[in-house]
Amino acid sequence: MRLLAQDSGLSLIDDAGVRHDHVRPVRLFPLTDAQHWVALIGDGGRELACVEDVSAMEPEQRALLEAALARREFVPIIRRILKIARAAGGHIWHVETDRGKSAFRIEADESIQSLGGGRLVIIDSLGTRYLVANVSELDRESRRRLERYY
Amino acid sequence: MPHTSTSAIHADLIHYAETRLEVGERVVARLMTDLDVDLRFHGGLIVLTTTRLLHVEESRATGAPQFRCWGLMEVQDLTLEETGATAALHLVQVGAGEWHWRMTSGRLREAEQFIARYREQRGQTAVSSVAEDEEEVEARPSVSSPVGKPLVRLVRFSKPWYPLMALAFVLTIASTAAGLIAPWLTISLVDDVLVPLQNAPQSVHVSRVYQFMVWLAGAAVLAWLLKWAAIYVVSRVAERVTSHMRRATYEHLQKLSLSYFNKKRTGDLISRIGSDTDDISLFISVNFIDFACDVLTIIFTAVILFSINPPLACAALGPLPVVAWLVQRVRGYLRGGFAAASRAVGALNSVLADTIPGVRVVKAFAQEQREIERFRAHDQHIFDTNDRVNRTWSFFEPTICLLTDVGLLVVWAVGAWCIAHEHTKVGVLTGFVLYVGRFYVRLDSMSRFVASAQRAAASAHRIFEVLDVPPDMPTAEGAHMPGRLRGEVEFRDVRFHHGQREIIRGLSLKIAPGEMIGLVGASGAGKTTLINLVCRFFDVSGGAIFVDGRDLRAIDVTDYRRNLGLVLQEPYLFFGTIAENIAYGRPHAARAEIIAAARAARAHDFIMRLPDAYDSMVGERGQQLSGGERQRISIARALLVDPAILILDEATSAVDTETEREIQAALDHLVKGRTTIAIAHRLGTLRRANRLVVMENGVIEETGTHDELLQRGGAYARLHQAMQEVNQP
Numbered sequence: 001m002r003l004l005a006q007d008s009g010l011s012l013i014d015d016a017g018v019r020h021d022h023v024r025p026v027r028l029f030p031l032t033d034a035q036h037w038v039a040l041i042g043d044g045g046r047e048l049a050c051v052e053d054v055s056a057m058e059p060e061q062r063a064l065l066e067a068a069l070a071r072r073e074f075v076p077i078i079r080r081i082l083k084i085a086r087a088a089g090g091h092i093w094h095v096e097t098d099r100g101k102s103a104f105r106i107e108a109d110e111s112i113q114s115l116g117g118g119r120l121v122i123i124d125s126l127g128t129r130y131l132v133a134n135v136s137e138l139d140r141e142s143r144r145r146l147e148r149y150y
Numbered sequence: 151m152p153h154t155s156t157s158a159i160h161a162d163l164i165h166y167a168e169t170r171l172e173v174g175e176r177v178v179a180r181l182m183t184d185l186d187v188d189l190r191f192h193g194g195l196i197v198l199t200t201t202r203l204l205h206v207e208e209s210r211a212t213g214a215p216q217f218r219c220w221g222l223m224e225v226q227d228l229t230l231e232e233t234g235a236t237a238a239l240h241l242v243q244v245g246a247g248e249w250h251w252r253m254t255s256g257r258l259r260e261a262e263q264f265i266a267r268y269r270e271q272r273g274q275t276a277v278s279s280v281a282e283d284e285e286e287v288e289a290r291p292s293v294s295s296p297v298g299k300p301l302v303r304l305v306r307f308s309k310p311w312y313p314l315m316a317l318a319f320v321l322t323i324a325s326t327a328a329g330l331i332a333p334w335l336t337i338s339l340v341d342d343v344l345v346p347l348q349n350a351p352q353s354v355h356v357s358r359v360y361q362f363m364v365w366l367a368g369a370a371v372l373a374w375l376l377k378w379a380a381i382y383v384v385s386r387v388a389e390r391v392t393s394h395m396r397r398a399t400y401e402h403l404q405k406l407s408l409s410y411f412n413k414k415r416t417g418d419l420i421s422r423i424g425s426d427t428d429d430i431s432l433f434i435s436v437n438f439i440d441f442a443c444d445v446l447t448i449i450f451t452a453v454i455l456f457s458i459n460p461p462l463a464c465a466a467l468g469p470l471p472v473v474a475w476l477v478q479r480v481r482g483y484l485r486g487g488f489a490a491a492s493r494a495v496g497a498l499n500s501v502l503a504d505t506i507p508g509v510r511v512v513k514a515f516a517q518e519q520r521e522i523e524r525f526r527a528h529d530q531h532i533f534d535t536n537d538r539v540n541r542t543w544s545f546f547e548p549t550i551c552l553l554t555d556v557g558l559l560v561v562w563a564v565g566a567w568c569i570a571h572e573h574t575k576v577g578v579l580t581g582f583v584l585y586v587g588r589f590y591v592r593l594d595s596m597s598r599f600v601a602s603a604q605r606a607a608a609s610a611h612r613i614f615e616v617l618d619v620p621p622d623m624p625t626a627e628g629a630h631m632p633g634r635l636r637g638e639v640e641f642r643d644v645r646f647h648h649g650q651r652e653i654i655r656g657l658s659l660k661i662a663p664g665e666m667i668g669l670v671g672a673s674g675a676g677k678t679t680l681i682n683l684v685c686r687f688f689d690v691s692g693g694a695i696f697v698d699g700r701d702l703r704a705i706d707v708t709d710y711r712r713n714l715g716l717v718l719q720e721p722y723l724f725f726g727t728i729a730e731n732i733a734y735g736r737p738h739a740a741r742a743e744i745i746a747a748a749r750a751a752r753a754h755d756f757i758m759r760l761p762d763a764y765d766s767m768v769g770e771r772g773q774q775l776s777g778g779e780r781q782r783i784s785i786a787r788a789l790l791v792d793p794a795i796l797i798l799d800e801a802t803s804a805v806d807t808e809t810e811r812e813i814q815a816a817l818d819h820l821v822k823g824r825t826t827i828a829i830a831h832r833l834g835t836l837r838r839a840n841r842l843v844v845m846e847n848g849v850i851e852e853t854g855t856h857d858e859l860l861q862r863g864g865a866y867a868r869l870h871q872a873m874q875e876v877n878q879p
Contacts, residue, residue, distance in 0.1 A: 026758055029729065029741065031765040037741060039758055047758065052742070113767060127761065 001049050003040075003064045010068040012040055012048055020048055025068050030075070031121050031131075038065065076102065077131045078122070081142040084149065090125065091149065097130065104128065112149065159193035163206045166215045167197045170206075175199045179267035181239075181260055183207075185252040189236060194251065196239075198268055203241070205251075228268050230261050237261060259647070300610035301603065304430065308391045318383040319442065325376030326446040330454065331369040333584035335362060337458070340577030384438070392431035399423050399613055405621040408687040417500030422616060425495060426609035433606030441599040444592040451589045455582065459574055465564040466586045469553040473593055477600050480546050484601050487539035489608035494532040496612075501525050543601065554590030561586050630705045635713045637663040637794040637825035638698050639684065645692030646679055646848075653679045655848040656693065663794075666821050668830035668839030670866060675845040677829045681797050684827060685714060697795075715793030717820070719800065721784030723775070728757055729764040731783055735791035743790060750819040751786035752812045753779070778809035785816045796821060798828035800835060810834075831873075842866060 003023075004011040010023040020042045028037040028050075038051040054062060076097035083094040090107040104124035106112070111123045120132040135143065160182050171177070179198040186192035186207075194207035203225055205218045226242040237258050241249040253261065308315065339362045346353050400423055455463035505512055505521050512521050565579040639661040646654040653676050661667055669677040682688050683695060686707055695702040697710070715735075723731050732747055733739045739747075744764065748754040756779055760766040768775060775783070788796060798817070814834045821828075821838070830836050836856050844851040844859065844866045851865045859866035 026763060028745065028758065028763045029765050030762055032727075032729070033741065037745065037764075039763075041758065045755065045759065047755065050745075110767075129762070 003061050005064055010040075010064065012042070014048060023048065023068075025065055025072070027069065027073075030073075031115055031119075031129075038069070074099075075129045075131050077133055078138075080139060081145045084145050093122075093124075095130070104130070159208055160195060163193060163195035163208065163215060164197075166217075167195055167204055167206050170204060170217060170219075171199065172201075175201055178271050179264050181264040182257065183239070183251045183253040184257065185236060185254060187250055187252060189252060196251065196264070198264065198271060200271070203268075205249075222272060225272075228265050230258075230265055232258065239265075300607045300614060303614055304391075304434075304606070304610045307395065308387070308434075310394075311387050311390055314383060314387050314390075318380060318387055321376055321380035321383060322442050323446055325373055325380050326443050327450065328369060328373040328376050329588075330447070330450050330585075331373070332366055333581050333588070334454065335365055335369065336584055337577045337581035338362070339366075340580045341575045342577070345576055384434070388431050388434035388438075391434055392427045395430065395613060396423055396427045399427070399616055402617050402619075402621075406619055407621070408682070410619060415496075415500040415503070417498070417503035418496035419616070420503060421492075421496040421499040422612050426492060426612050429492075429609040430606050430613070433602050433609075437599050437602040437606070440595055441603075444596040444599065447592045448589060448596075451585050451592075455585055455589075458578055458581070459568075462561065462564055462568065462574065462579075462582055465560045466557055466582065466589070468560055469557050470593075473550060473553055476546065476549065477596075480542060480600060483542055484539060484604040487535060487542070488601075488605040489611070490535045491532060491539065492605075492608050492612060494528065494535050498525070498528045498532060501528055550590075550593060554587075554593065557586055557590055558583065630700060631709045632698065632700070632705055632713070633709070635698050635710075635794040637713075638696075639795065639825060639827070640696040640699075641680075641693070642696065643693035644680075644683065644690050644695060646676075646683060646688065647691050648679075653848050654683070654690075657845075657848065657850055658693075659843060659850065659853075661825055661827070663825055664823055665841065666826040666828065666839045668828050668836055668842045669845060670830055670836070670842050670869060671845035671851070672869070676848040677845055678799070679848075680845070681799060681827060681829065684795070685716065685797060686710065712791070713794040715788035715791055715796045715820075715824075717781075717784050717788050717796070717798050721780045723768045723780060723783060725767070727762075727765050727767055728760070728783065731768060732764075732786045732790055734787050739790055744786075747786040747790040748783075750789055751782045751816040753782040753786050753816070756782075776809075778813060781813055782816050785813070785820055789820055793824060796824045796826040796828075798826060798830075798835075800829055800831045836870075844869070 001015055002013045004013065004019075006021055009021075010025065012020045012023045014020065022043055024041045026039045026041055027034050028039055035054050036052060038054060039047050040049045040051070042048045051057065051065065054065065057065065076095075076099045078095045078097050080096040081093065082096060082101075085092045085094070087105065090105050092103055092105050094103045095101070104126070106122060107125050111125075113121050113123075115121060118132075118134040118136050120135060122130040122132070124130065132138065132146075135146065138146065164180065167180075168177075177197055177199055181196045181198075183194040183196065184191060186194070192207065192210075194205065197204040197206070201222055203220045203222065206215045209216050220241070220243065224244050226244045229240045229242070231238045231240065232255065235255050237253055237255050239251040239253070239261055241251075243249065343358050343362060347359075403419065403423070452463070452467060455466060501521075501524055505524075512518060561579075561582055565574065565582060568574040569576060569579060641657050641659045644654055644657045645652065657676075657680070659667075669680065671677055679688075683690055686702055689703060697705065702710070724734065729741070729744050730737075732744050732753075736743075741764075745754065748757055748764075757763055757766070766774075798821075810832070814832070817835065818838075820826075826839075828835055828839065830839060830842070836842060839856070841853055842856060842859055843853050844864075846865060852859060852862065854862065854866075860870060
């Protein structure tokens with residue numbers, strides 16, 4: 001199996017030598033184990049191959065895969081919680097993330113899920129996932145704000 | 151207790167019947183009846199002996215039991231008739247008429263056995279066997295719950311924390327004592343400093359005043375510190391005890407049999423574990439320590455008061471007996487009220503636990519208003535019970551207050567008289583008033599303790615009620631740990647009855663390891679029951695199930711169930727990620743294994759399409775997934791445990807052909823190399839089964855492969871025909 005760069009995407013030549021274009025990489029455990037188990041999906045949603053360990057790939061292949069993943073992925077990591085305000089049908093969170101400042105609305109307590117080890121994933125009303133890498137590493141003010149909701 | 155008196159009556163009757171036996175005559179079987187012909191409760195006994203049928207019943211008028219007998223030759227037949235909640239036993243005499251007995255249907259089983267004995271005995275007039283097992287049934291001690299008052303049991307339950315509790319107690323005593331220093335200092339302050347200061351300002355040095363201020367401040371700080379420590383320690387104890395209690399209750403609950411859960415309402419159990427333990431926590435942490443403080447303060451104060459001025463003390467404590475009497479009166483009433491309130495909250499929770507999961511049905515039938523009404527009715531019930539309690543309560547507390555004021559009034563009056571007659575000084579009176587104030591404040595909070603203690607007692611009772619239920623399927627001592635099973639299952643004349651209904655009536659079947667059996671039959675034929683028996687959710691009533699040649703009852707349940715894979719009609723997904731749900735039976739399975747199981751179950755493709763793939767959360771009832779998807783996750787779950795015996799309860803509802811194909815492909819993987827018992831509805835499953843077992847009314851009607859049975863044109867052919875008509879209209 002080999003990965004090739006294709007204008008804005010990824011191509012794959014499978015073990016039988018057949019070339020597949022428009023390959024979509026999908027992390028199977030995006031939240032609990034992002035570095036393992038990446039499925040490569042071809043047209044029609046069929047799984048063509050599955051990478052068990054990304055870090056074990058050849059550097060150049062790995063870079064291709066990670067670039068393709070990065071293009072598809074958007075999971076901001078929350079660094080600070082600036083404010084959580086009550087709003088109609090939920091709460092508006094004002095946060096500072098690794099991708100800049102943002103505000104989003106969450107609808108229910110169930111939108112905040114613990115992944116264990118202090119990791120939290122927050123799914124906003126539009127389906128965007130925000131990650132808190134470790135609650136105990138947040139600053140005091142952010143923790144206090146978070147505590148009221150989680 | 152009506153039950154004990156009935157058995158006492160029966161014991162008398164048995165004894166009496168024995169005195170009427172003739173020489174050489176032996177008892178074969180006994181049957182207790184508990185109704186008379188007019189269906190009024192009335193104890194009776196029918197005895198089958200080697201030669202006769204005896205009947206003794208308690209007499210209403212004369213006191214001596216009434217006796218009747220028939221020679222076995224005079225009896226033509228004994229027949230049993232089910233008549234709803236009761237049963238009738240008819241004795242047909244040779245030639246002349248009938249005789250009837252009636253009993254509640256709880257005795258139906260015994261009556262059936264009695265008739266069976268009678269038939270045996272009639273066949274072999276001479277040979278006799280004393281009915282030992284009947285004796286055993288009677289001799290079995292009733293499961294007596296460990297009795298004891300709930301609060302006493304609560305104290306015993308807290309045993310691991312006795313040292314901590316002792317510390318809490320010591321701190322409480324100390325802080326209470328520290329609280330009493332201030333009034334004592336006040337006496338001296340008034341008499342030795344303030345009054346002399348007023349009369350002759352020069353006679354007292356100002357430093358004396360400062361000295362008292364420092365002492366008073368010190369006393370306050372000491373009381374504050376000790377109180378802080380006491381409350382801290384007590385809250386810790388309380389949290390630990392209640393957490394222990396919650397866990398113990400839940401652990402115990404998990405060990406109880408399915409039949410217990412079938413009987414109980416979910417909401418009520420939730421409220422027992424959730425809010426009843428909370429009441430107890432509150433009681434231990436807040437009220438119990440308060441109470442200890444109160445009692446100590448009252449004792450200390452009384453001692454101090456008497457040591458200062460006995461007559462004044464007598465006057466001050468005058469209303470105390472009245473309070474004691476009032477507390478006693480109110481106590482029982484409150485307890486009943488709180489128990490009722492607790493039950494009402496349980497009932498309310500039951501409504502919630504019922505309607506929230508069933509919300510789709512509620513909406514589909516537009517019954518929101520009716521559910522609102524149902525909730526309102528239950529809420530009204532809570533409201534009413536609390537209202538009743540509050541009515542008593544609202545009278546009780548102010549009354550205590552009034553008594554406090556009366557007490558103070560008496561102290562002022564008697565004190566004024568004493569000062570006028572120079573028996574006592576102003577300072578002593580001031581101290582007295584301070585002490586009496588404290589005393590009655592304590593009395594007031596003690597009265598509050600009455601309420602909370604009764605509430606906690608009611609809650610503790612509800613929790614111990616759960617803890618006292620014996621696990622239905624206790625692991626037998628020295629049970630066999632089978633490890634990995636080969637998967638041979640044999641039913642030998644298995645019988646099962648639920649209540650009065652016999653559901654499985656003597657079923658024998660041998661399933662070879664790796665064989666796939668399809669259970670077919672109309673609903674109510676006993677298929678699900680049979681599966682429940684294989685899972686050992688229930689024990690057989692008669693006969694036995696052998697697994698790998700061993701009686702199932704002699705095998706450790708947990709170890710046995712590790713060999714089972716279960717795919718249910720309505721797959722239940724827990725709140726958690728898809729990966730967690732697949733790995734439910736083997737929480738430590740590697741990710742590679744989870745993916746492999748999902749692939750084999752044809753679930754991998756749709757899981758990949760979910761936003762978080764295997765990390766996607768599925769709700770309580772897995773709302774976001776379709777029925778077919780949930781089915782495949784539950785197949786993956788079963789695959790992952792790699793069971794020796796697979797139990798498959800196929801959904802009756804038809805799914806679309808594509809999903810059907812996916813599920814069938816998934817099942818192909820699943821059944822390979824395992825003993826499979828499937829309740830089969832789908833044609834694919836029916837064809838794939840090595841043998842189909844057609845059940846009807848709890849017995850096997852016919853067995854064979856799909857094609858054989860079709861050719862035979864029996865029950866299966868008819869069922870199949872009907873199914874075809876439904877599927878292809």
